[in-house]
Amino acid sequence: MLLGSPAWAADAENDGGTDIQVIGHPDPEGLLPDQTAPKAVSAISADFITKQAPTLNAYQLVNLLPGANVSTSDPYGLSATSSLTMRGMGQDAIGVLMEGAPQNDIGYYVAYPSQFADAENVRQVTLAQGSVDIDSPVVGATGGLLSLTLDDPRPESGALVNLSAGSYDERRVFVRLDSGTIGATGLKAFVSYSNNRADNWRGAGYDKRQHVDAKLLREWGDGNRASIAVSYNDASTSSYPSPTLADWNASGRGFNYDRRYTPGSTSYWRLYRSPFRNIYFAAPVHLKLNDRLTFDSTAYLQFGHGNSPYGTQLTTTGNYLGTEELTQAVSLPGAVDGVATVLGNWTGKQVRMGDVSKLTLRAGAHTLTAGLWFDRGTDRVTQSYTSIDDRGRPVDTWGYQDKAIRTADGRLLAYENFRTVIVNKGFFVADSIALTPRLGLDLGFKGVSVLRNGRNYLPGPQSRVRFDSFAALPRAAVHFQLDDRQQLFANIATSFRAPSEFTLYDGYYGGEVVSRGTTALKNEYSVSQELGYRYIGPSLSFSLTAFHYHFRNRQVATVIDNGGALVNSTINAGSQTSYGLDGEIDYRPAKGMSIYVSGEYLHARLNDDLPVDGDYLPTRGKRAVASPKFQFALGTTYDDGRLFGSTALKYVGRQYSTFMNDESIKGYATLDLAIGVHLAGLIDAQRMDLRLNAINVTNPRVLSGVQTIGSNALDTVGRNGTVIAGAAPTYYIGSGRAFVATLSRAF
Template structure:
């Protein structure tokens, strides 16, 4: 059960307004939570106080899910509004999700105030989110980007990951997980305890698994740390560092026809080498690799200047280095391969090569925020965010050894085995360098008009510049381009408490998504593309009882200048303005307690998406007006029944995902699916002297071994012929077979 004071409500509102820039402590203070016995819905739902749709996944809920080795994004699979799919249960491979019909590259993702979406195309990769064992909670704002959120590509909502605080006492946590497909994850965390205001933890994990479909393996090593200093005067400092190094094999996507004919195991990369007509290696699973390493550093300094005035400074740094080759065949390079006269290839004979799409990113930034409690009725937030992202994107050609492995998997500049021309110049299939300075300033006032009515109004100004330097490659001549984008982003919300159990809220927010860096390098009218802008409306009700919580939200998201990648009449890539889209629907969430230590949780989302304009491919208009957005099922339903008596717990969860389309003209439809997951655990008896707690956990995903396609990986404009334009083939990610996992964990 949860109790609130006036100051508790105040902290909850302010925390909800500024999750991106607060310390971890502030990010988890969503009110005063007093838990006695089991929590409602197994921790899948907490009472939210902010005047907008918002959901929180607690540490308890993360631990009890069936996917024991899953990453943070896997933990969102039952949350309202979200449809989350992973390539496998290792937590290392690809992940995709939609939220209210918006794709993952339209949704902001931050971790302790650091933007995690790719700075160029806003893609999200599971290797960037760290070890789930080190997270305290995950929060979701389903439709509204935060006023102070460090995002330039969020036109539809926000997801925030909050790292756990260091413990006050010396100790540790260890966990060993084993599972299907040779899954093994070893995790250990050491807590130093508190000494003179300082407390720290340091962790390491190693994960590896075999691909469940096709040949190849996945490997990852993670090092993470959190150091916190809290002074008696209210000042605090928090340093969080996370490093990951992975070496994965990719999964191949398949078409609907291939799935219908050969099932889920069809068309992965071949287990034995395949050669072209010239006897050169063409296709082999050893070529389809994804090496990557990344580092995030976040430092938060909170200064309590006066009793009613606090300043937060948060510099951060993100570094990434890696790439992937996921093509259907090795790339051919020979004396006549250069279309733009950038290289002298007279020293080459025609051969096949491993050509990864390599990206290096350097991303420093800082968020500065001043919080001023003017009086009992007004609290003012003033802030400034600045980031200068630099991104180098190349495609070197790397020689292939006799055993089918590339000479060097890592395609970073200066790496071994890279092909050079007659003048010693490294041959590149792509060679682009993008600098993206971005800044935002905001002012927001929270007005407690009465003890029951709270109004929030704010205005942000965001300015983004894209500077592109195409250095010349096989595909393009050297060229420099730059473009700036500036928008005002207002927000307003109102919250009214009818009584201690019932709350009504309304929220209106304007969101902005800056065009991807592709517009600097694509052909046609890509360069003049406007930012994708959205207006998000939400009207909601929440109920909090002693043994039950309910929430219901009506949403309407109207966005313009939808950005779509397509091709022109010559087959060259271009970014186009696909016009207006309307997403509207309903979200329901319900959780509570039942007699005899049982609990339940349910969430339902209805999303109706509609494209308002026709679009074009290869210069030919196709009928997309009135059609649904691809990858956007209308219905999502989650039902969970749990049990926890303090000695044993179990959960059975069913998830229904409705039908969706793989193309913009809605020619190819993928049917809905219902999956069941099962999890259980035993709280082992311990002596408490050395081991404070220990738990044995078991999980089964896809309990009835359902075969299904999860989502379209390559969305096309039209799958059937329209106006003389031949259809293209959408390719889909494949749902994983039934998997088992077991873990043993202990806290010291």
């Protein structure tokens, strides 16, 4: 079927000539929009998004695209415990933009998809698996770029209401209001509000999320436009515990936090609820200054505050603040025999602002671009402690300092306490040259500097820290249009990533420095190449891309247990080489029908032994962690104007969790289904849909991804003869089956 004739042609006489009319079928699934960029790019559009469960976050939505490996802990995408890797590169190596503004954590690079815009407001999600655009305001995006584009306000006033209910007491309300064009101003706006709540699908607890999106748009003249987009998120979500392989074999999905509080226990579920509030502003502007010159700018502003708490115990005596011993007892409400169970806080407060601007000049065969990027942010991280009552309920879940436990002399009792100012600056120049009407050459250069000034507020040998780095990033690409439907492209690009903020600071335990902060770690630097082919037909479209990467100082994201709190960190894995193939096909055999297939083959190998405790693990030649050799996806859609439905099947191969390849998780598959009916015309002419989504319908009991990456799970003899003790990695438990019904009504 996939190789069948994609179209038919009808001859017609026209002034003595022959007019060839090609009749095909548009893409109803929205999974393979036409692309012309000289690099691998995949995307999903609103046609696909509107058929999915409205609770899904951006990571879950791109799961079918080639190279995207998504691990989620809950079916509704509410929990912050999730992961996205592409071509074996972790989420801290994937840049994320929304309306052109960066969404990655300024200190640790990861992004949090549960905070992004509601799916009803997203027009397209684009996934660039390799190099990012030269003007993208991100650092460390060696793994590619995920970009969300919000829907524009509609020219006519109206409203949209979505009501959803589902498994695990899922309840969601979404309301969007469009102003239409406001008088003679030319302004259009929309604002939306959603409220989502669901019980944890395993264990005790529940998730809550309130979200507001808004956009104000003005368009005028020949393509000029300016807009302001706002996205506000207020959520309180549960953390799911991540088992080791032994935990999983012993307890399976029963590996959860306690449903009831027992005095002295630190595993009560209420001690692991994370509250977060974030607000993002983005103001993209496009101005056509004359027929040859355009100006583009995106200014952004972000605020965020939240807590990732955990249960722990403190004693009234024997405490330290950094390296300083506290000689006076600490007052701990509820202490029994000098010991109290408390809430450990991992609080973060971030403020970020920036702007990326460029001028583009078309001069004959050349399209010249030059631009600047400036980005400044502050990250305040504190690990403090808060009392709980006799029922195990925290006095304050946010970890505010005015309610936290203090020393006898009034200082904040903290395990970590630092503030970092991060300044990113960049410039870029590029030239796109039309060598012939069909052959194009792109040349570009980007220079990026990363400056971190920090202060460690804990007593000890460290006070001020400073890290300053610059990277030169050249690139080139070739694009050849074989004919109106076929394209060839090739590119070579460079990327870098500075070590995360966490590596700068000393770590303390028992009054001793147990880990030294350093500014001597080297940047990860990568050189990548792609060679690709695209065919864009009326009923059949496909692309195939071969890729190759070479990394120096490969930084691999992991999570460490820092005094009970799970903290993002990185491991330097040395040199690595990766290569493989990405492919995707979209076949539309009839109107309203679409079949989409994607796949990836990935060969990722470590080139160096891993230094551990003064010795070297024999990791040279081992497979890279969290890098499945094969992935496949199959998606189908049917929509005849009355009935519609879709399927989404994804298979992910075996993934290693240690650099020694001595522990792994098996391959697994998931299947999502949707069925619905368009009700417009039965009641009135307004759009009205009823649909049922089945998420992970086959309900496989699997580990879906690696959360904590380890060097070796088993005791291993190093190159120099030292026995290097093993440590068990931890994993994400794949989410369970869920059903959600949605009634969507436009007014």
